[in-house]
Amino acid sequence: AMRAVRRRLPLHTRMLIGFAIGIVAGLVAHRFLAGDPRLVWFLSHVSQPVGKVFLRLLFMLVVPLIFSALVLGITGLGDLKSLGRIGLKTLAYTVVVSSIAVVLGLVLVNVLQPGKGLSDETRARMMAGAAERSAVLAKASAPKSGIDLVTEIVPANPLKAAVDGDLLAWMFFALLFGIGLSLTRTEAARRLEEMIEGLYDVTMRLIAIVIGLAPIGVGALLF
Numbered sequence: 001a002m003r004a005v006r007r008r009l010p011l012h013t014r015m016l017i018g019f020a021i022g023i024v025a026g027l028v029a030h031r032f033l034a035g036d037p038r039l040v041w042f043l044s045h046v047s048q049p050v051g052k053v054f055l056r057l058l059f060m061l062v063v064p065l066i067f068s069a070l071v072l073g074i075t076g077l078g079d080l081k082s083l084g085r086i087g088l089k090t091l092a093y094t095v096v097v098s099s100i101a102v103v104l105g106l107v108l109v110n111v112l113q114p115g116k117g118l119s120d121e122t123r124a125r126m127m128a129g130a131a132e133r134s135a136v137l138a139k140a141s142a143p144k145s146g147i148d149l150v151t152e153i154v155p156a157n158p159l160k161a162a163v164d165g166d167l168l169a170w171m172f173f174a175l176l177f178g179i180g181l182s183l184t185r186t187e188a189a190r191r192l193e194e195m196i197e198g199l200y201d202v203t204m205r206l207i208a209i210v211i212g213l214a215p216i217g218v219g220a221l222l223f
Contacts, residue, residue: 011211018215022222029223047220054217057210061203063162067174068200074178075193 033039155161155169162170181189181196 011214014215015218018217018219019222022219025219026223043223047223051217051221054210054213054220057213058207061207061210062167063170064199065203065207066167066171067177068196068203070171070174071178071181071196072193072200074175075182077182 029039029042153168153172155166155173158170158173161173181193
C-alpha cells in the first residue's frame with residue numbers, strides 16, 4: 001500500500017504532507033502534552049533519532065558527491081579557459097545560497113521559537129541528549145576573513161578537511177584534482193575518470209533513496 005502511494009504521489013507532494021503532519025502533530029502535542037514524560041520519551045527515543053538519522057544520511061553523501069561532481073565537471077569542460085568564469089559563478093552561488101540558509105534559519109528560530117513552552121527541567125533533560133552537537137559547537141572557531149580565508153581554502157590534508165567538514169577546502173581539492181585529471185592524457189587517467197563517474201552514479205542513487213525518506217525525516221524534525 002505504501003509503495004502504491006509513493007508511485008501515485010510525487011515527491012514534493014509527499015514532502016508537503018510530511019511537513020504538514022509534523023507541524024500539526026507537534027502543535028497538538030505541545031498543546032495537550034507539554035511537559036508530559038511520555039512526550040519527552042517520544043522526542044528522545046523516536047522523533048529526534050529519526051530526524052538525526054535522516055540528516056546524517058544526507059551529510060554522509062555530501063563529501064563523495066562534491067568530489068565526484070566537481071571532478072567530472074572539470075574533466076567535462078574540455079576547454080579549461082572557461083574554468084575561471086565557472087569558478088566565479090560557483091563561488092557566488094555558494095555565497096548566495098549560504099546567506100539564504102542563514103537568514104531562513106534566523107527567521108524560523110525567531111518566529112517559531114522552538115522549545116519555548118518547555119519547562120526548565122524538561123529542557124535540561126533534552127539538552128543532555130545534545131552532547132554530541134555541543135561537542136561539535138565547542139570545536140568551532142571564529143570565522144576567518146581576508147588573506148587567512150584565502151590561504152585556508154587550500155587544504156594541507158584534504159582527507160582531514162573532508163572529515164572536519166571544511167567543504168570549501170574539499171571543493172578546492174576536488175577542483176585541483178579535476179584539473180590534473182583533465183590534463184593527464186593517459187589510459188590510467190581515463191580509467192580513473194570512469195571510476196569517479198561510477199562513484200557519482202552510486203552517490204546519486206543513494207541520495208535518491210534518502211530523499212525518498214524525506215517526508216518521514218522532515219516530519220520527525222518538525223515535530
